[in-house]
Amino acid sequence: MKSPEQPTAEPACADRAYRSLSGIAAGVLLLALTGLIGGDALVRGEGLTPWVALAGLLMLVPLIVAFTVRPAVFANDDRLRIRNPFRTIVLPWRTVAHVRAVYSSEVLTEDGTKYQLWAVPVSLRQRKAAARRRSRAAAADSGIGTGQGGVPAAGGASHMAPGGRTIAELRELSERAAHRPTATGEPQVRWAYEIVGPVLVGAVALLVLLAVG
Template identity: 30%
Template structure:
């Protein structure tokens, strides 16, 4: 089963930005005023290319065959059995091959999110003599225990580690990593660059 993890906040903000850009592009085309409109279009294109590469494209994808790390300009595929270790700090770091490390762009854990996770893992203090706590179902209790003290990045790191260990127990082949360039990000940047050049030359 394919699972895709990314920064929800960055993803939502990127789509908000794209809607904003679309409205502005329509307005600039309708009220086209020469060079100033071209400059505005070039600025919007450059910022949109950056937003696409940094916020929309990055994703961590778990497939049956292995881990796919989509970073802004490269995509790395790692067979599960080739993964040697997974550590989580600000980002998820996957060690593979000859001490090579794949740093996943998403999900990341900020200091604020980690502090919140630590508070969530600490038992709540009882207040008052007759204080009562809401009764959680078994499913809710299991979820609370699984996420206690963990950020989203920690949880995804655990999923990667579990799949890698399962693959090794099944004696799967530890194939080499496959790295490819992100042609979509390069194409978006190329279009933005062309618009910037047109705005400068016109």
């Protein structure tokens, strides 16, 4: 007789991913435009032009990817992983002191180190619009937690800017993980050599070509 199949173990904590969709869209457009211009120079250029175009593409494409497509934040019950343009930072939640959004979104660690969250942009315009929505909701609220017709008034999260909602979710995860034994460890920082390497090679090649041209 065949033994019954063992159930597949589910991951203990799945990552939540946060990205800037507008940043990704802008990056795709910039990559298309850069590829169009650079490809034309490669095909139709004469003399050193194709080589200059190649060096420029080698430098520009990773930079565009770094600042638009690459930034992301991944969070689960144990740790926060921040993928910024040139670095990836892994922070166990118990090393995080505060998550905040002032003029930029950032994380402060217990030792005072600050890391920006490139994937969570702060929009002052969206903040003002969210504040107006909260004011209107407060004015319509009867003061006992219900709106017209006995329907509960809209929650605070629905009147927050997208970046504010993300920061609030990250704060909640941080607070819940404050006493988790699996949320401990040392912060880890790794440079994105797959981005930095091509950018440096392309920049050096471009300088040499321009110098000899």
